[in-house]
Amino acid sequence: MSHYGHGLLSIYGHPFFFSYSGTEQSSAVQRQIDFIRPDFIFVHRLAAMCALMRGQSRAPKMWFDLDDIEHRARLRAALARPRHAGKLAYIAHNLNVHRAERNAINLASIATVCSEIDRRYLTRLGLGHHLEVVPNAITVPSQFPPPQQDRVLLFLGNYNHPPNVDAAQRLLKSIWPLVLAQLPDARLVVAGANSARIGISTNPPPSVTFCGFVEDIHTVYSQARAVACPISFGGGTRVKLIEAAAYGKPIVSTTIGAEGLAFVDGKDILIRDSNREFAAACLQVLTDDATSAELGLSARSTALRLYDASLVGAQVSARLDRLMTNDA
Structure with a gap:
């Protein structure tokens, strides 16, 4: 059966999930459960749950x-441009992915999502009976840098993640030229690991700097005046926006980028x-000091x-504590 056909039969044959849910993996997990006899198991994401479900x-x-x-998230990725036959074939896998999510939620004592939007979405699908919200979180710094006067816009992400690659390409090709036309002294900083996947990181235009993986996140936020997040597809919530807010930076985002x-x-x-x-x-957050400061302070709050x-x-x-002392 082709690469695209395996996921039509079962989540365990899906091109992504099969590596987590083979018979060897599920047996190994069950052996550890039988040996350790834990009181509680925390399972992060569907891929990890597959081994537990397959081994019953x-x-x-x-x-x-x-x-x-x-x-x-996978449906959005399949429908995002550029489209091709193989990519669209993944849409057919989604029934099994959804079925696996349903089984995983029902198997768990408690299931959590990172936003109220996600909880309402799954509730509409009949999966809200023991679903709760635990938002993504960071350690908010006690101090944050003063507003930056230099007109520096920051985009940050891990470029192994396709939505970040797509967003960076969109920013560079379709948005940044419009900014430069009105503000020639503006600069764009693209930070994060694996930026070669974006395509122009080895020969960027003069106004753009690729700084790769950043060891000290405080430094990159201190040097930026504002943060951009032109994400077009994906799921969950963007921790990068919580970080930007924590550093008091004004943020420009798409609806999906700020979702949840x-x-x-x-x-x-x-x-x-x-x-x-x-x-x-x-342009507004790069040039309007009052708006920039107000947005940043409110986001940090x-x-x-x-x-x-x-x-x-x-x-x-x-x-x-409640889970361990009660039935749910």
Whole structure:
């Protein structure tokens, strides 16, 4: 059977999930469960859950963390440009991916997603009976840099992740030229590992700097005036936006880029979807000191209130205590 055909029969034959859910993997997981006899298992993402489901594991209480709704994210990726027959063939796999998500949620004692939007989406599919929200979180720095006067726009991501590659290419080809036409002294910094996948990192235009993997994230945020996130597909929530907010940076994002986060358009963030509107918003935060400062401070306030690791960690600890002392 072809590479594309395996996933039509079962999630365990899916081109991505099969490497996590072979008979050897599932047997090894079950042997460890039988040997250790844990009171509780935390399972991160559907791929890890596949080994437990295939082996019909005799597991104790399980917490299944679905930080990305796989079938929805994969559908968006398949429909994103450029399209080709092989890519579209993955759409046919989605029934099995969705079925596996349903089985995984039902198998778990508790299942968590990273946003209220994701919880409502799965509830509409009949999967909300023990589904809860645990947002992505970071350690919000106690100090943040003063507003940067240099007109530096930052895009940050891991370019092994296709949505980040697509966003960087869109920014460079379709948005940044519109910004430069109005603001010739502006600079764009593209940070993150594996930037060669973007395609022009070895010979960028003079206004663009590729800095690769950044050891000290504080430095790259300190040097930027604003942050862009022109993501067109994907799932979950973008931790990079929580980071930018924590550093008090004004953010311009697409609707999907900001999906699931509580940042309010016009107050904490500027949300724009067309290339021209996105470029205009970038120009605004690069040139308007008052707007830039207000957006950054408001976004930081929201990050402190909702996405600080100490607060979210306390919520997780309390929920785990309840799980271990009760049936759910």
